Amino acid sequence: MKKALATSLLALGLFAGSTAHADDYTIDTEGMHAFIQFRIQHLGYSWLYGRFDKFSGNFSYDEAKPEAAKVEVTIDTTSVNSNHAERDKHLSSEDFLDVAKFPEAKFVSTKYSSGKLEGNLTLHGVTKPITIDVKEIGAGADPWGGFRRGFEGSTKFALADFGIEKDLGPASKEVEMILSIEGVKK
Numbered sequence: 016m017k018k019a020l021a022t023s024l025l026a027l028g029l030f031a032g033s034t035a036h037a038d039d040y041t042i043d044t045e046g047m048h049a050f051i052q053f054r055i056q057h058l059g060y061s062w063l064y065g066r067f068d069k070f071s072g073n074f075s076y077d078e079a080k081p082e083a084a085k086v087e088v089t090i091d092t093t094s095v096n097s098n099h100a101e102r103d104k105h106l107s108s109e110d111f112l113d114v115a116k117f118p119e120a121k122f123v124s125t126k127y128s129s130g131k132l133e134g135n136l137t138l139h140g141v142t143k144p145i146t147i148d149v150k151e152i153g154a155g156a157d158p159w160g161g162f163r164r165g166f167e168g169s170t171k172f173a174l175a176d177f178g179i180e181k182d183l184g185p186a187s188k189e190v191e192m193i194l195s196i197e198g199v200k201k
Contacts, residue, residue, distance in 0.1 A: 037077035040164055040198025042088065044071055048165075048197040051090060059186030065097035065106070072122075074198055076164060086124040086132065093118055110181045111174075113139060132168065138177040145170055147194065162200040169193050 042049045051070055057063040072088030093114045095106050107114045117140050124134035125144070132147040147168040154164035171189050174181070 036080065037075035037083060037085075038162075038164075039075050039201045040073060041201060042070075042072040042074065043163070043197045043199050044069075048163075050193075050195040051088075052193045052195075053190050054193070055183070055190045056186040058184050063097060063102075065095060067091065067094050068096050069094035072196075074196070076198075082126075082128055084124070084127040084132070086122065086134065088122045090120040090122075091118065092120050092138075111179055116140070136172075136177075139179055141177045143172075143176055145172055147192075157199075163197055164200070165195075165197040167193075167195050 049070075050066060052064065052066045054062045054064045067090050069091035070088060072086065074084065074086040076084050092112045093107065095103055095112060095114070097103055097106060106112055109116075117138075120136070120138045122134055122136050122145075124132055126133040127149070130149050132149045133144060134147075135142050136145045147170045149166055149168045152165040152167055155162065157163050170192050172192075173189050175188065
């Protein structure tokens with residue numbers, strides 16, 4: 016699950032960065048208009064869902080040149096929340112996220128093309144490339160005089176790829192990350 020969280024952070028990273036004509040955005044975590052969620056099968060019988068409550072990030076985006084989009088997201092892995100305190104303690108332990116040793120996960124984009132955001136996710140002390148499927152939700156003026164832009168993204172990755180070796184059964188080898196990002200133009 017910890018890897019799934021890291022993947023979610025990477026997905027957020029797809030939207031950060033800056034270019035000459037791009038608009039720069041801060042991901043709206045203060046107003047809770049952004050989410051990094053994950054799910055993984057529990058023993059092959061059901062889905063276990065969770066999220067990271069604390070993360071931050073930025074992205075740059077130019078409608079005329081979307082391939083220049085940049086994203087950077089940092090996730091506080093100690094904020095893992097699966098709606099069950101005992102499970103959260105286990106997810107935070109050495110079996111999974113090992114938050115005492117790795118209190119942050121980070122995603123930094125490297126390329127964006129045709130709805131695919133590529134970048135490097137660092138989770139559990141391991142950095143690997145991941146690809147996030149991205150869809151723009153919309154953009155426009157907000158009621159407070161600002162401008163916002165939103166995206167959603169998803170990705171899957173194997174926990175073992177990030178050094179998380181806990182065996183949860185054959186159906187639980189991969190974690191899915193679901194990202195909902197709303198940025199406020201700087």
